[in-house]
Amino acid sequence: MTDFSMLGLKPRILTTLEELGINAPTPIQARAIPEVMNGHDVMGLAQTGTGKTLAFGLPLLHQAIAAGEKPQPRKVRALVLAPTRELVNQIADNLYPFTKGTHLKVTKVVGGASINAQVKRLERGADILVATPGRLIDLIERRAVSLDETTFLVLDEADQMLDMGFIHALRQLVPMLADERQTMLFSATMNKQMSEIAGAYLTNPVRIEVSPPGKAADKVTQEVHFVPQAGKTDKLVEHIAGHRQEMSLVFCRTKHGADRLTKNLVAAGIDAAAIHGNKSQGQRERALKAFRDGKINVLVATDVAARGIDIPGVQFVYNYELPNVPENYVHRIGRTARAGREGQAVALCAASEYGELKAIEKVMGIKITVASGRPPEGAEIADAPRKGGGRRRFNGAKSGGHGKPNGQRKPQGQSQGKPGGGKQRRPRRAKTAA
The missing domain is CATH 3.40.50.300 (P-loop containing nucleotide triphosphate hydrolases)
Structure with a gap:
């Protein structure tokens, strides 16, 4: 219709x-x-x-x-x-x-x-x-x-x-x-x-x-920079400094990491604020309003905000740290290219995150363009299937599903039990007249 x-x-x-x-x-x-x-x-x-x-x-x-x-x-x-x-x-x-x-x-x-x-x-x-x-x-x-x-x-x-x-x-x-x-x-x-x-x-x-799982918005341009963990902040500052007039959303894995990165960005002369679960409702609303009103041009967030920010003007989404759950990458970059606009998703990938990157590419069915740096040494071997299941990571360690290292913790709530109970069969409601 x-x-x-x-x-x-x-x-x-x-x-x-x-x-x-x-x-x-x-x-x-x-x-x-x-x-x-x-x-x-x-x-x-x-x-x-x-x-x-x-x-x-x-x-x-x-x-x-x-x-x-x-x-x-x-x-x-x-x-x-x-x-x-x-x-x-x-x-x-x-x-x-x-x-x-x-x-x-x-x-x-x-x-x-x-x-x-x-x-x-x-x-x-x-x-x-x-x-x-x-x-x-x-x-x-x-x-x-x-x-x-x-x-x-x-x-x-x-x-x-x-x-x-x-x-x-x-x-x-x-x-x-x-x-x-x-x-x-x-x-x-x-x-x-x-x-x-x-x-x-x-x-x-x-x-x-209406939209296959793992599919990003059509107008999102994606790229990845291979960079050492210690060099991520400098790389991010460099990229944001080249686009100061654009609204940028930066994603971190942890609340403390988001606060720490925000302080580093402010120290580098970038107007930024953080939003995450430890912030009060008033703090979160003030940060969002400042971002929406253009008083700051960078908002640093954890995944708690990945599906709750609807600001059409966001031009850049930075994955300062790649998510543990590959589907969350899709939700993060979905904050740009909204309302028919174009947007860019920039990922900063350290050697320890290469497994997460491959898992993201597998879920999305694409190969993300490498904008700078090189994959970890031995990454080509890591991509090849091995006997006995799993893949060999760049450091020679064997991994399980999605190329994640053994022992990596699941996100909160992922291991919860089955829903059980609660099913209530009831008569179907009558159609309401228009």
């Missing part, structure tokens, strides 16, 4: 879309919205920047308008769960414009912000509540909100929720919802554990896939 008017949405929603200059649905929107409107559970596979928020947000808004009345105090009609504060803020910001001139209430709750203020807002109820799992559980324990009348559930960036260890929170929250509910799950990847989550919480879902 090439026109929102063909999707059966309420006229008020169509008017707002026109006012926002959103003229045609993206592929994920064109395919998901009709299925949601027809009452089906949906499992959507799409990368960041493909328009997933409106793919589930517009049908939720449509249903809330159709209800024709305000929600009851401390009750929630639709719940959207997201893994990070930044993503919650981004989703809510995308939905707020549709509430103007209506009775609709879109409320967000995240950790790091005043819980008393959130309790106060929830006293009026919410048509759509956007939340991080941990803070929502805190509010439920305070009896500030009840989910027993919640008939719509959205799990956004569900794969990252599992990576961050939220599986236990999902097990706790989902049984609290109404037995008769409609569930939508959106994820950038679909591994075994994601399939188990879908099987536990969705009923006969329609699977929609």
Whole structure:
């Protein structure tokens, strides 16, 4: 479908879309919205920047308008769960414009912000509540909100929720919802554990896939610089100094590493700030606002921000350290080349990270252009398959899957148990008239 008017949405929603200059649905929107409107559970596979928020947000808004009345105090009609504060803020910001001139209430709750203020807002109820799992559980324990009348559930960036260890929170929250509910799950990847989550919480879902896992945006130019670990900061400073007028996002693996790199960049005369899980909500919001407003041109982040920053003007994404999970590389570089723009992804690869680089190239099905330096000595041998499984790394040590060294730790939450429980078979909801 090439026109929102063909999707059966309420006229008020169509008017707002026109006012926002959103003229045609993206592929994920064109395919998901009709299925949601027809009452089906949906499992959507799409990368960041493909328009997933409106793919589930517009049908939720449509249903809330159709209800024709305000929600009851401390009750929630639709719940959207997201893994990070930044993503919650981004989703809510995308939905707020549709509430103007209506009775609709879109409320967000995240950790790091005043819980008393959130309790106060929830006293009026919410048509759509956007939340991080941990803070929502805190509010439920305070009896500030009840989910027993919640008939719509959205799990956004569900794969990252599992990576961050939220599986236990999902097990706790989902049984609290109404037995008769409609569930939508959106994820950038679909591994075994994601399939188990879908099987536990969705009923006969329609699977929609619009962007193959591991595929970057078409307009992202990628390159890698082979550089010693000790020379990374100088290389990064040199590259940023040559593009001072451009907005740059730099990714590190750890919070302390992000802080340390930020201090080094500032000492080199570069306006930079850091954003990660140890920062308060106010600090994170101020850093993002300064970045968005152009007061700083470099933002240093950990993967907590990889899927929660929607700033179209980001020209460069630097992988100061390559991620342990190759799919996270795709999420990181997805912060550039947004809204039809072009962007560049620059990776700095030390000898110890060569296995991570090969894993990334395998997942993406490409060979990243070498812009400077040379692969570690013996890398050609490392790329060749060996008997007995695994590959030989450049230093002669044998490695397991994705070329990672033996004993390398998995990211938090990756080794969590199966979802189990929580499956609730319920009658299908009747189709709501447009």
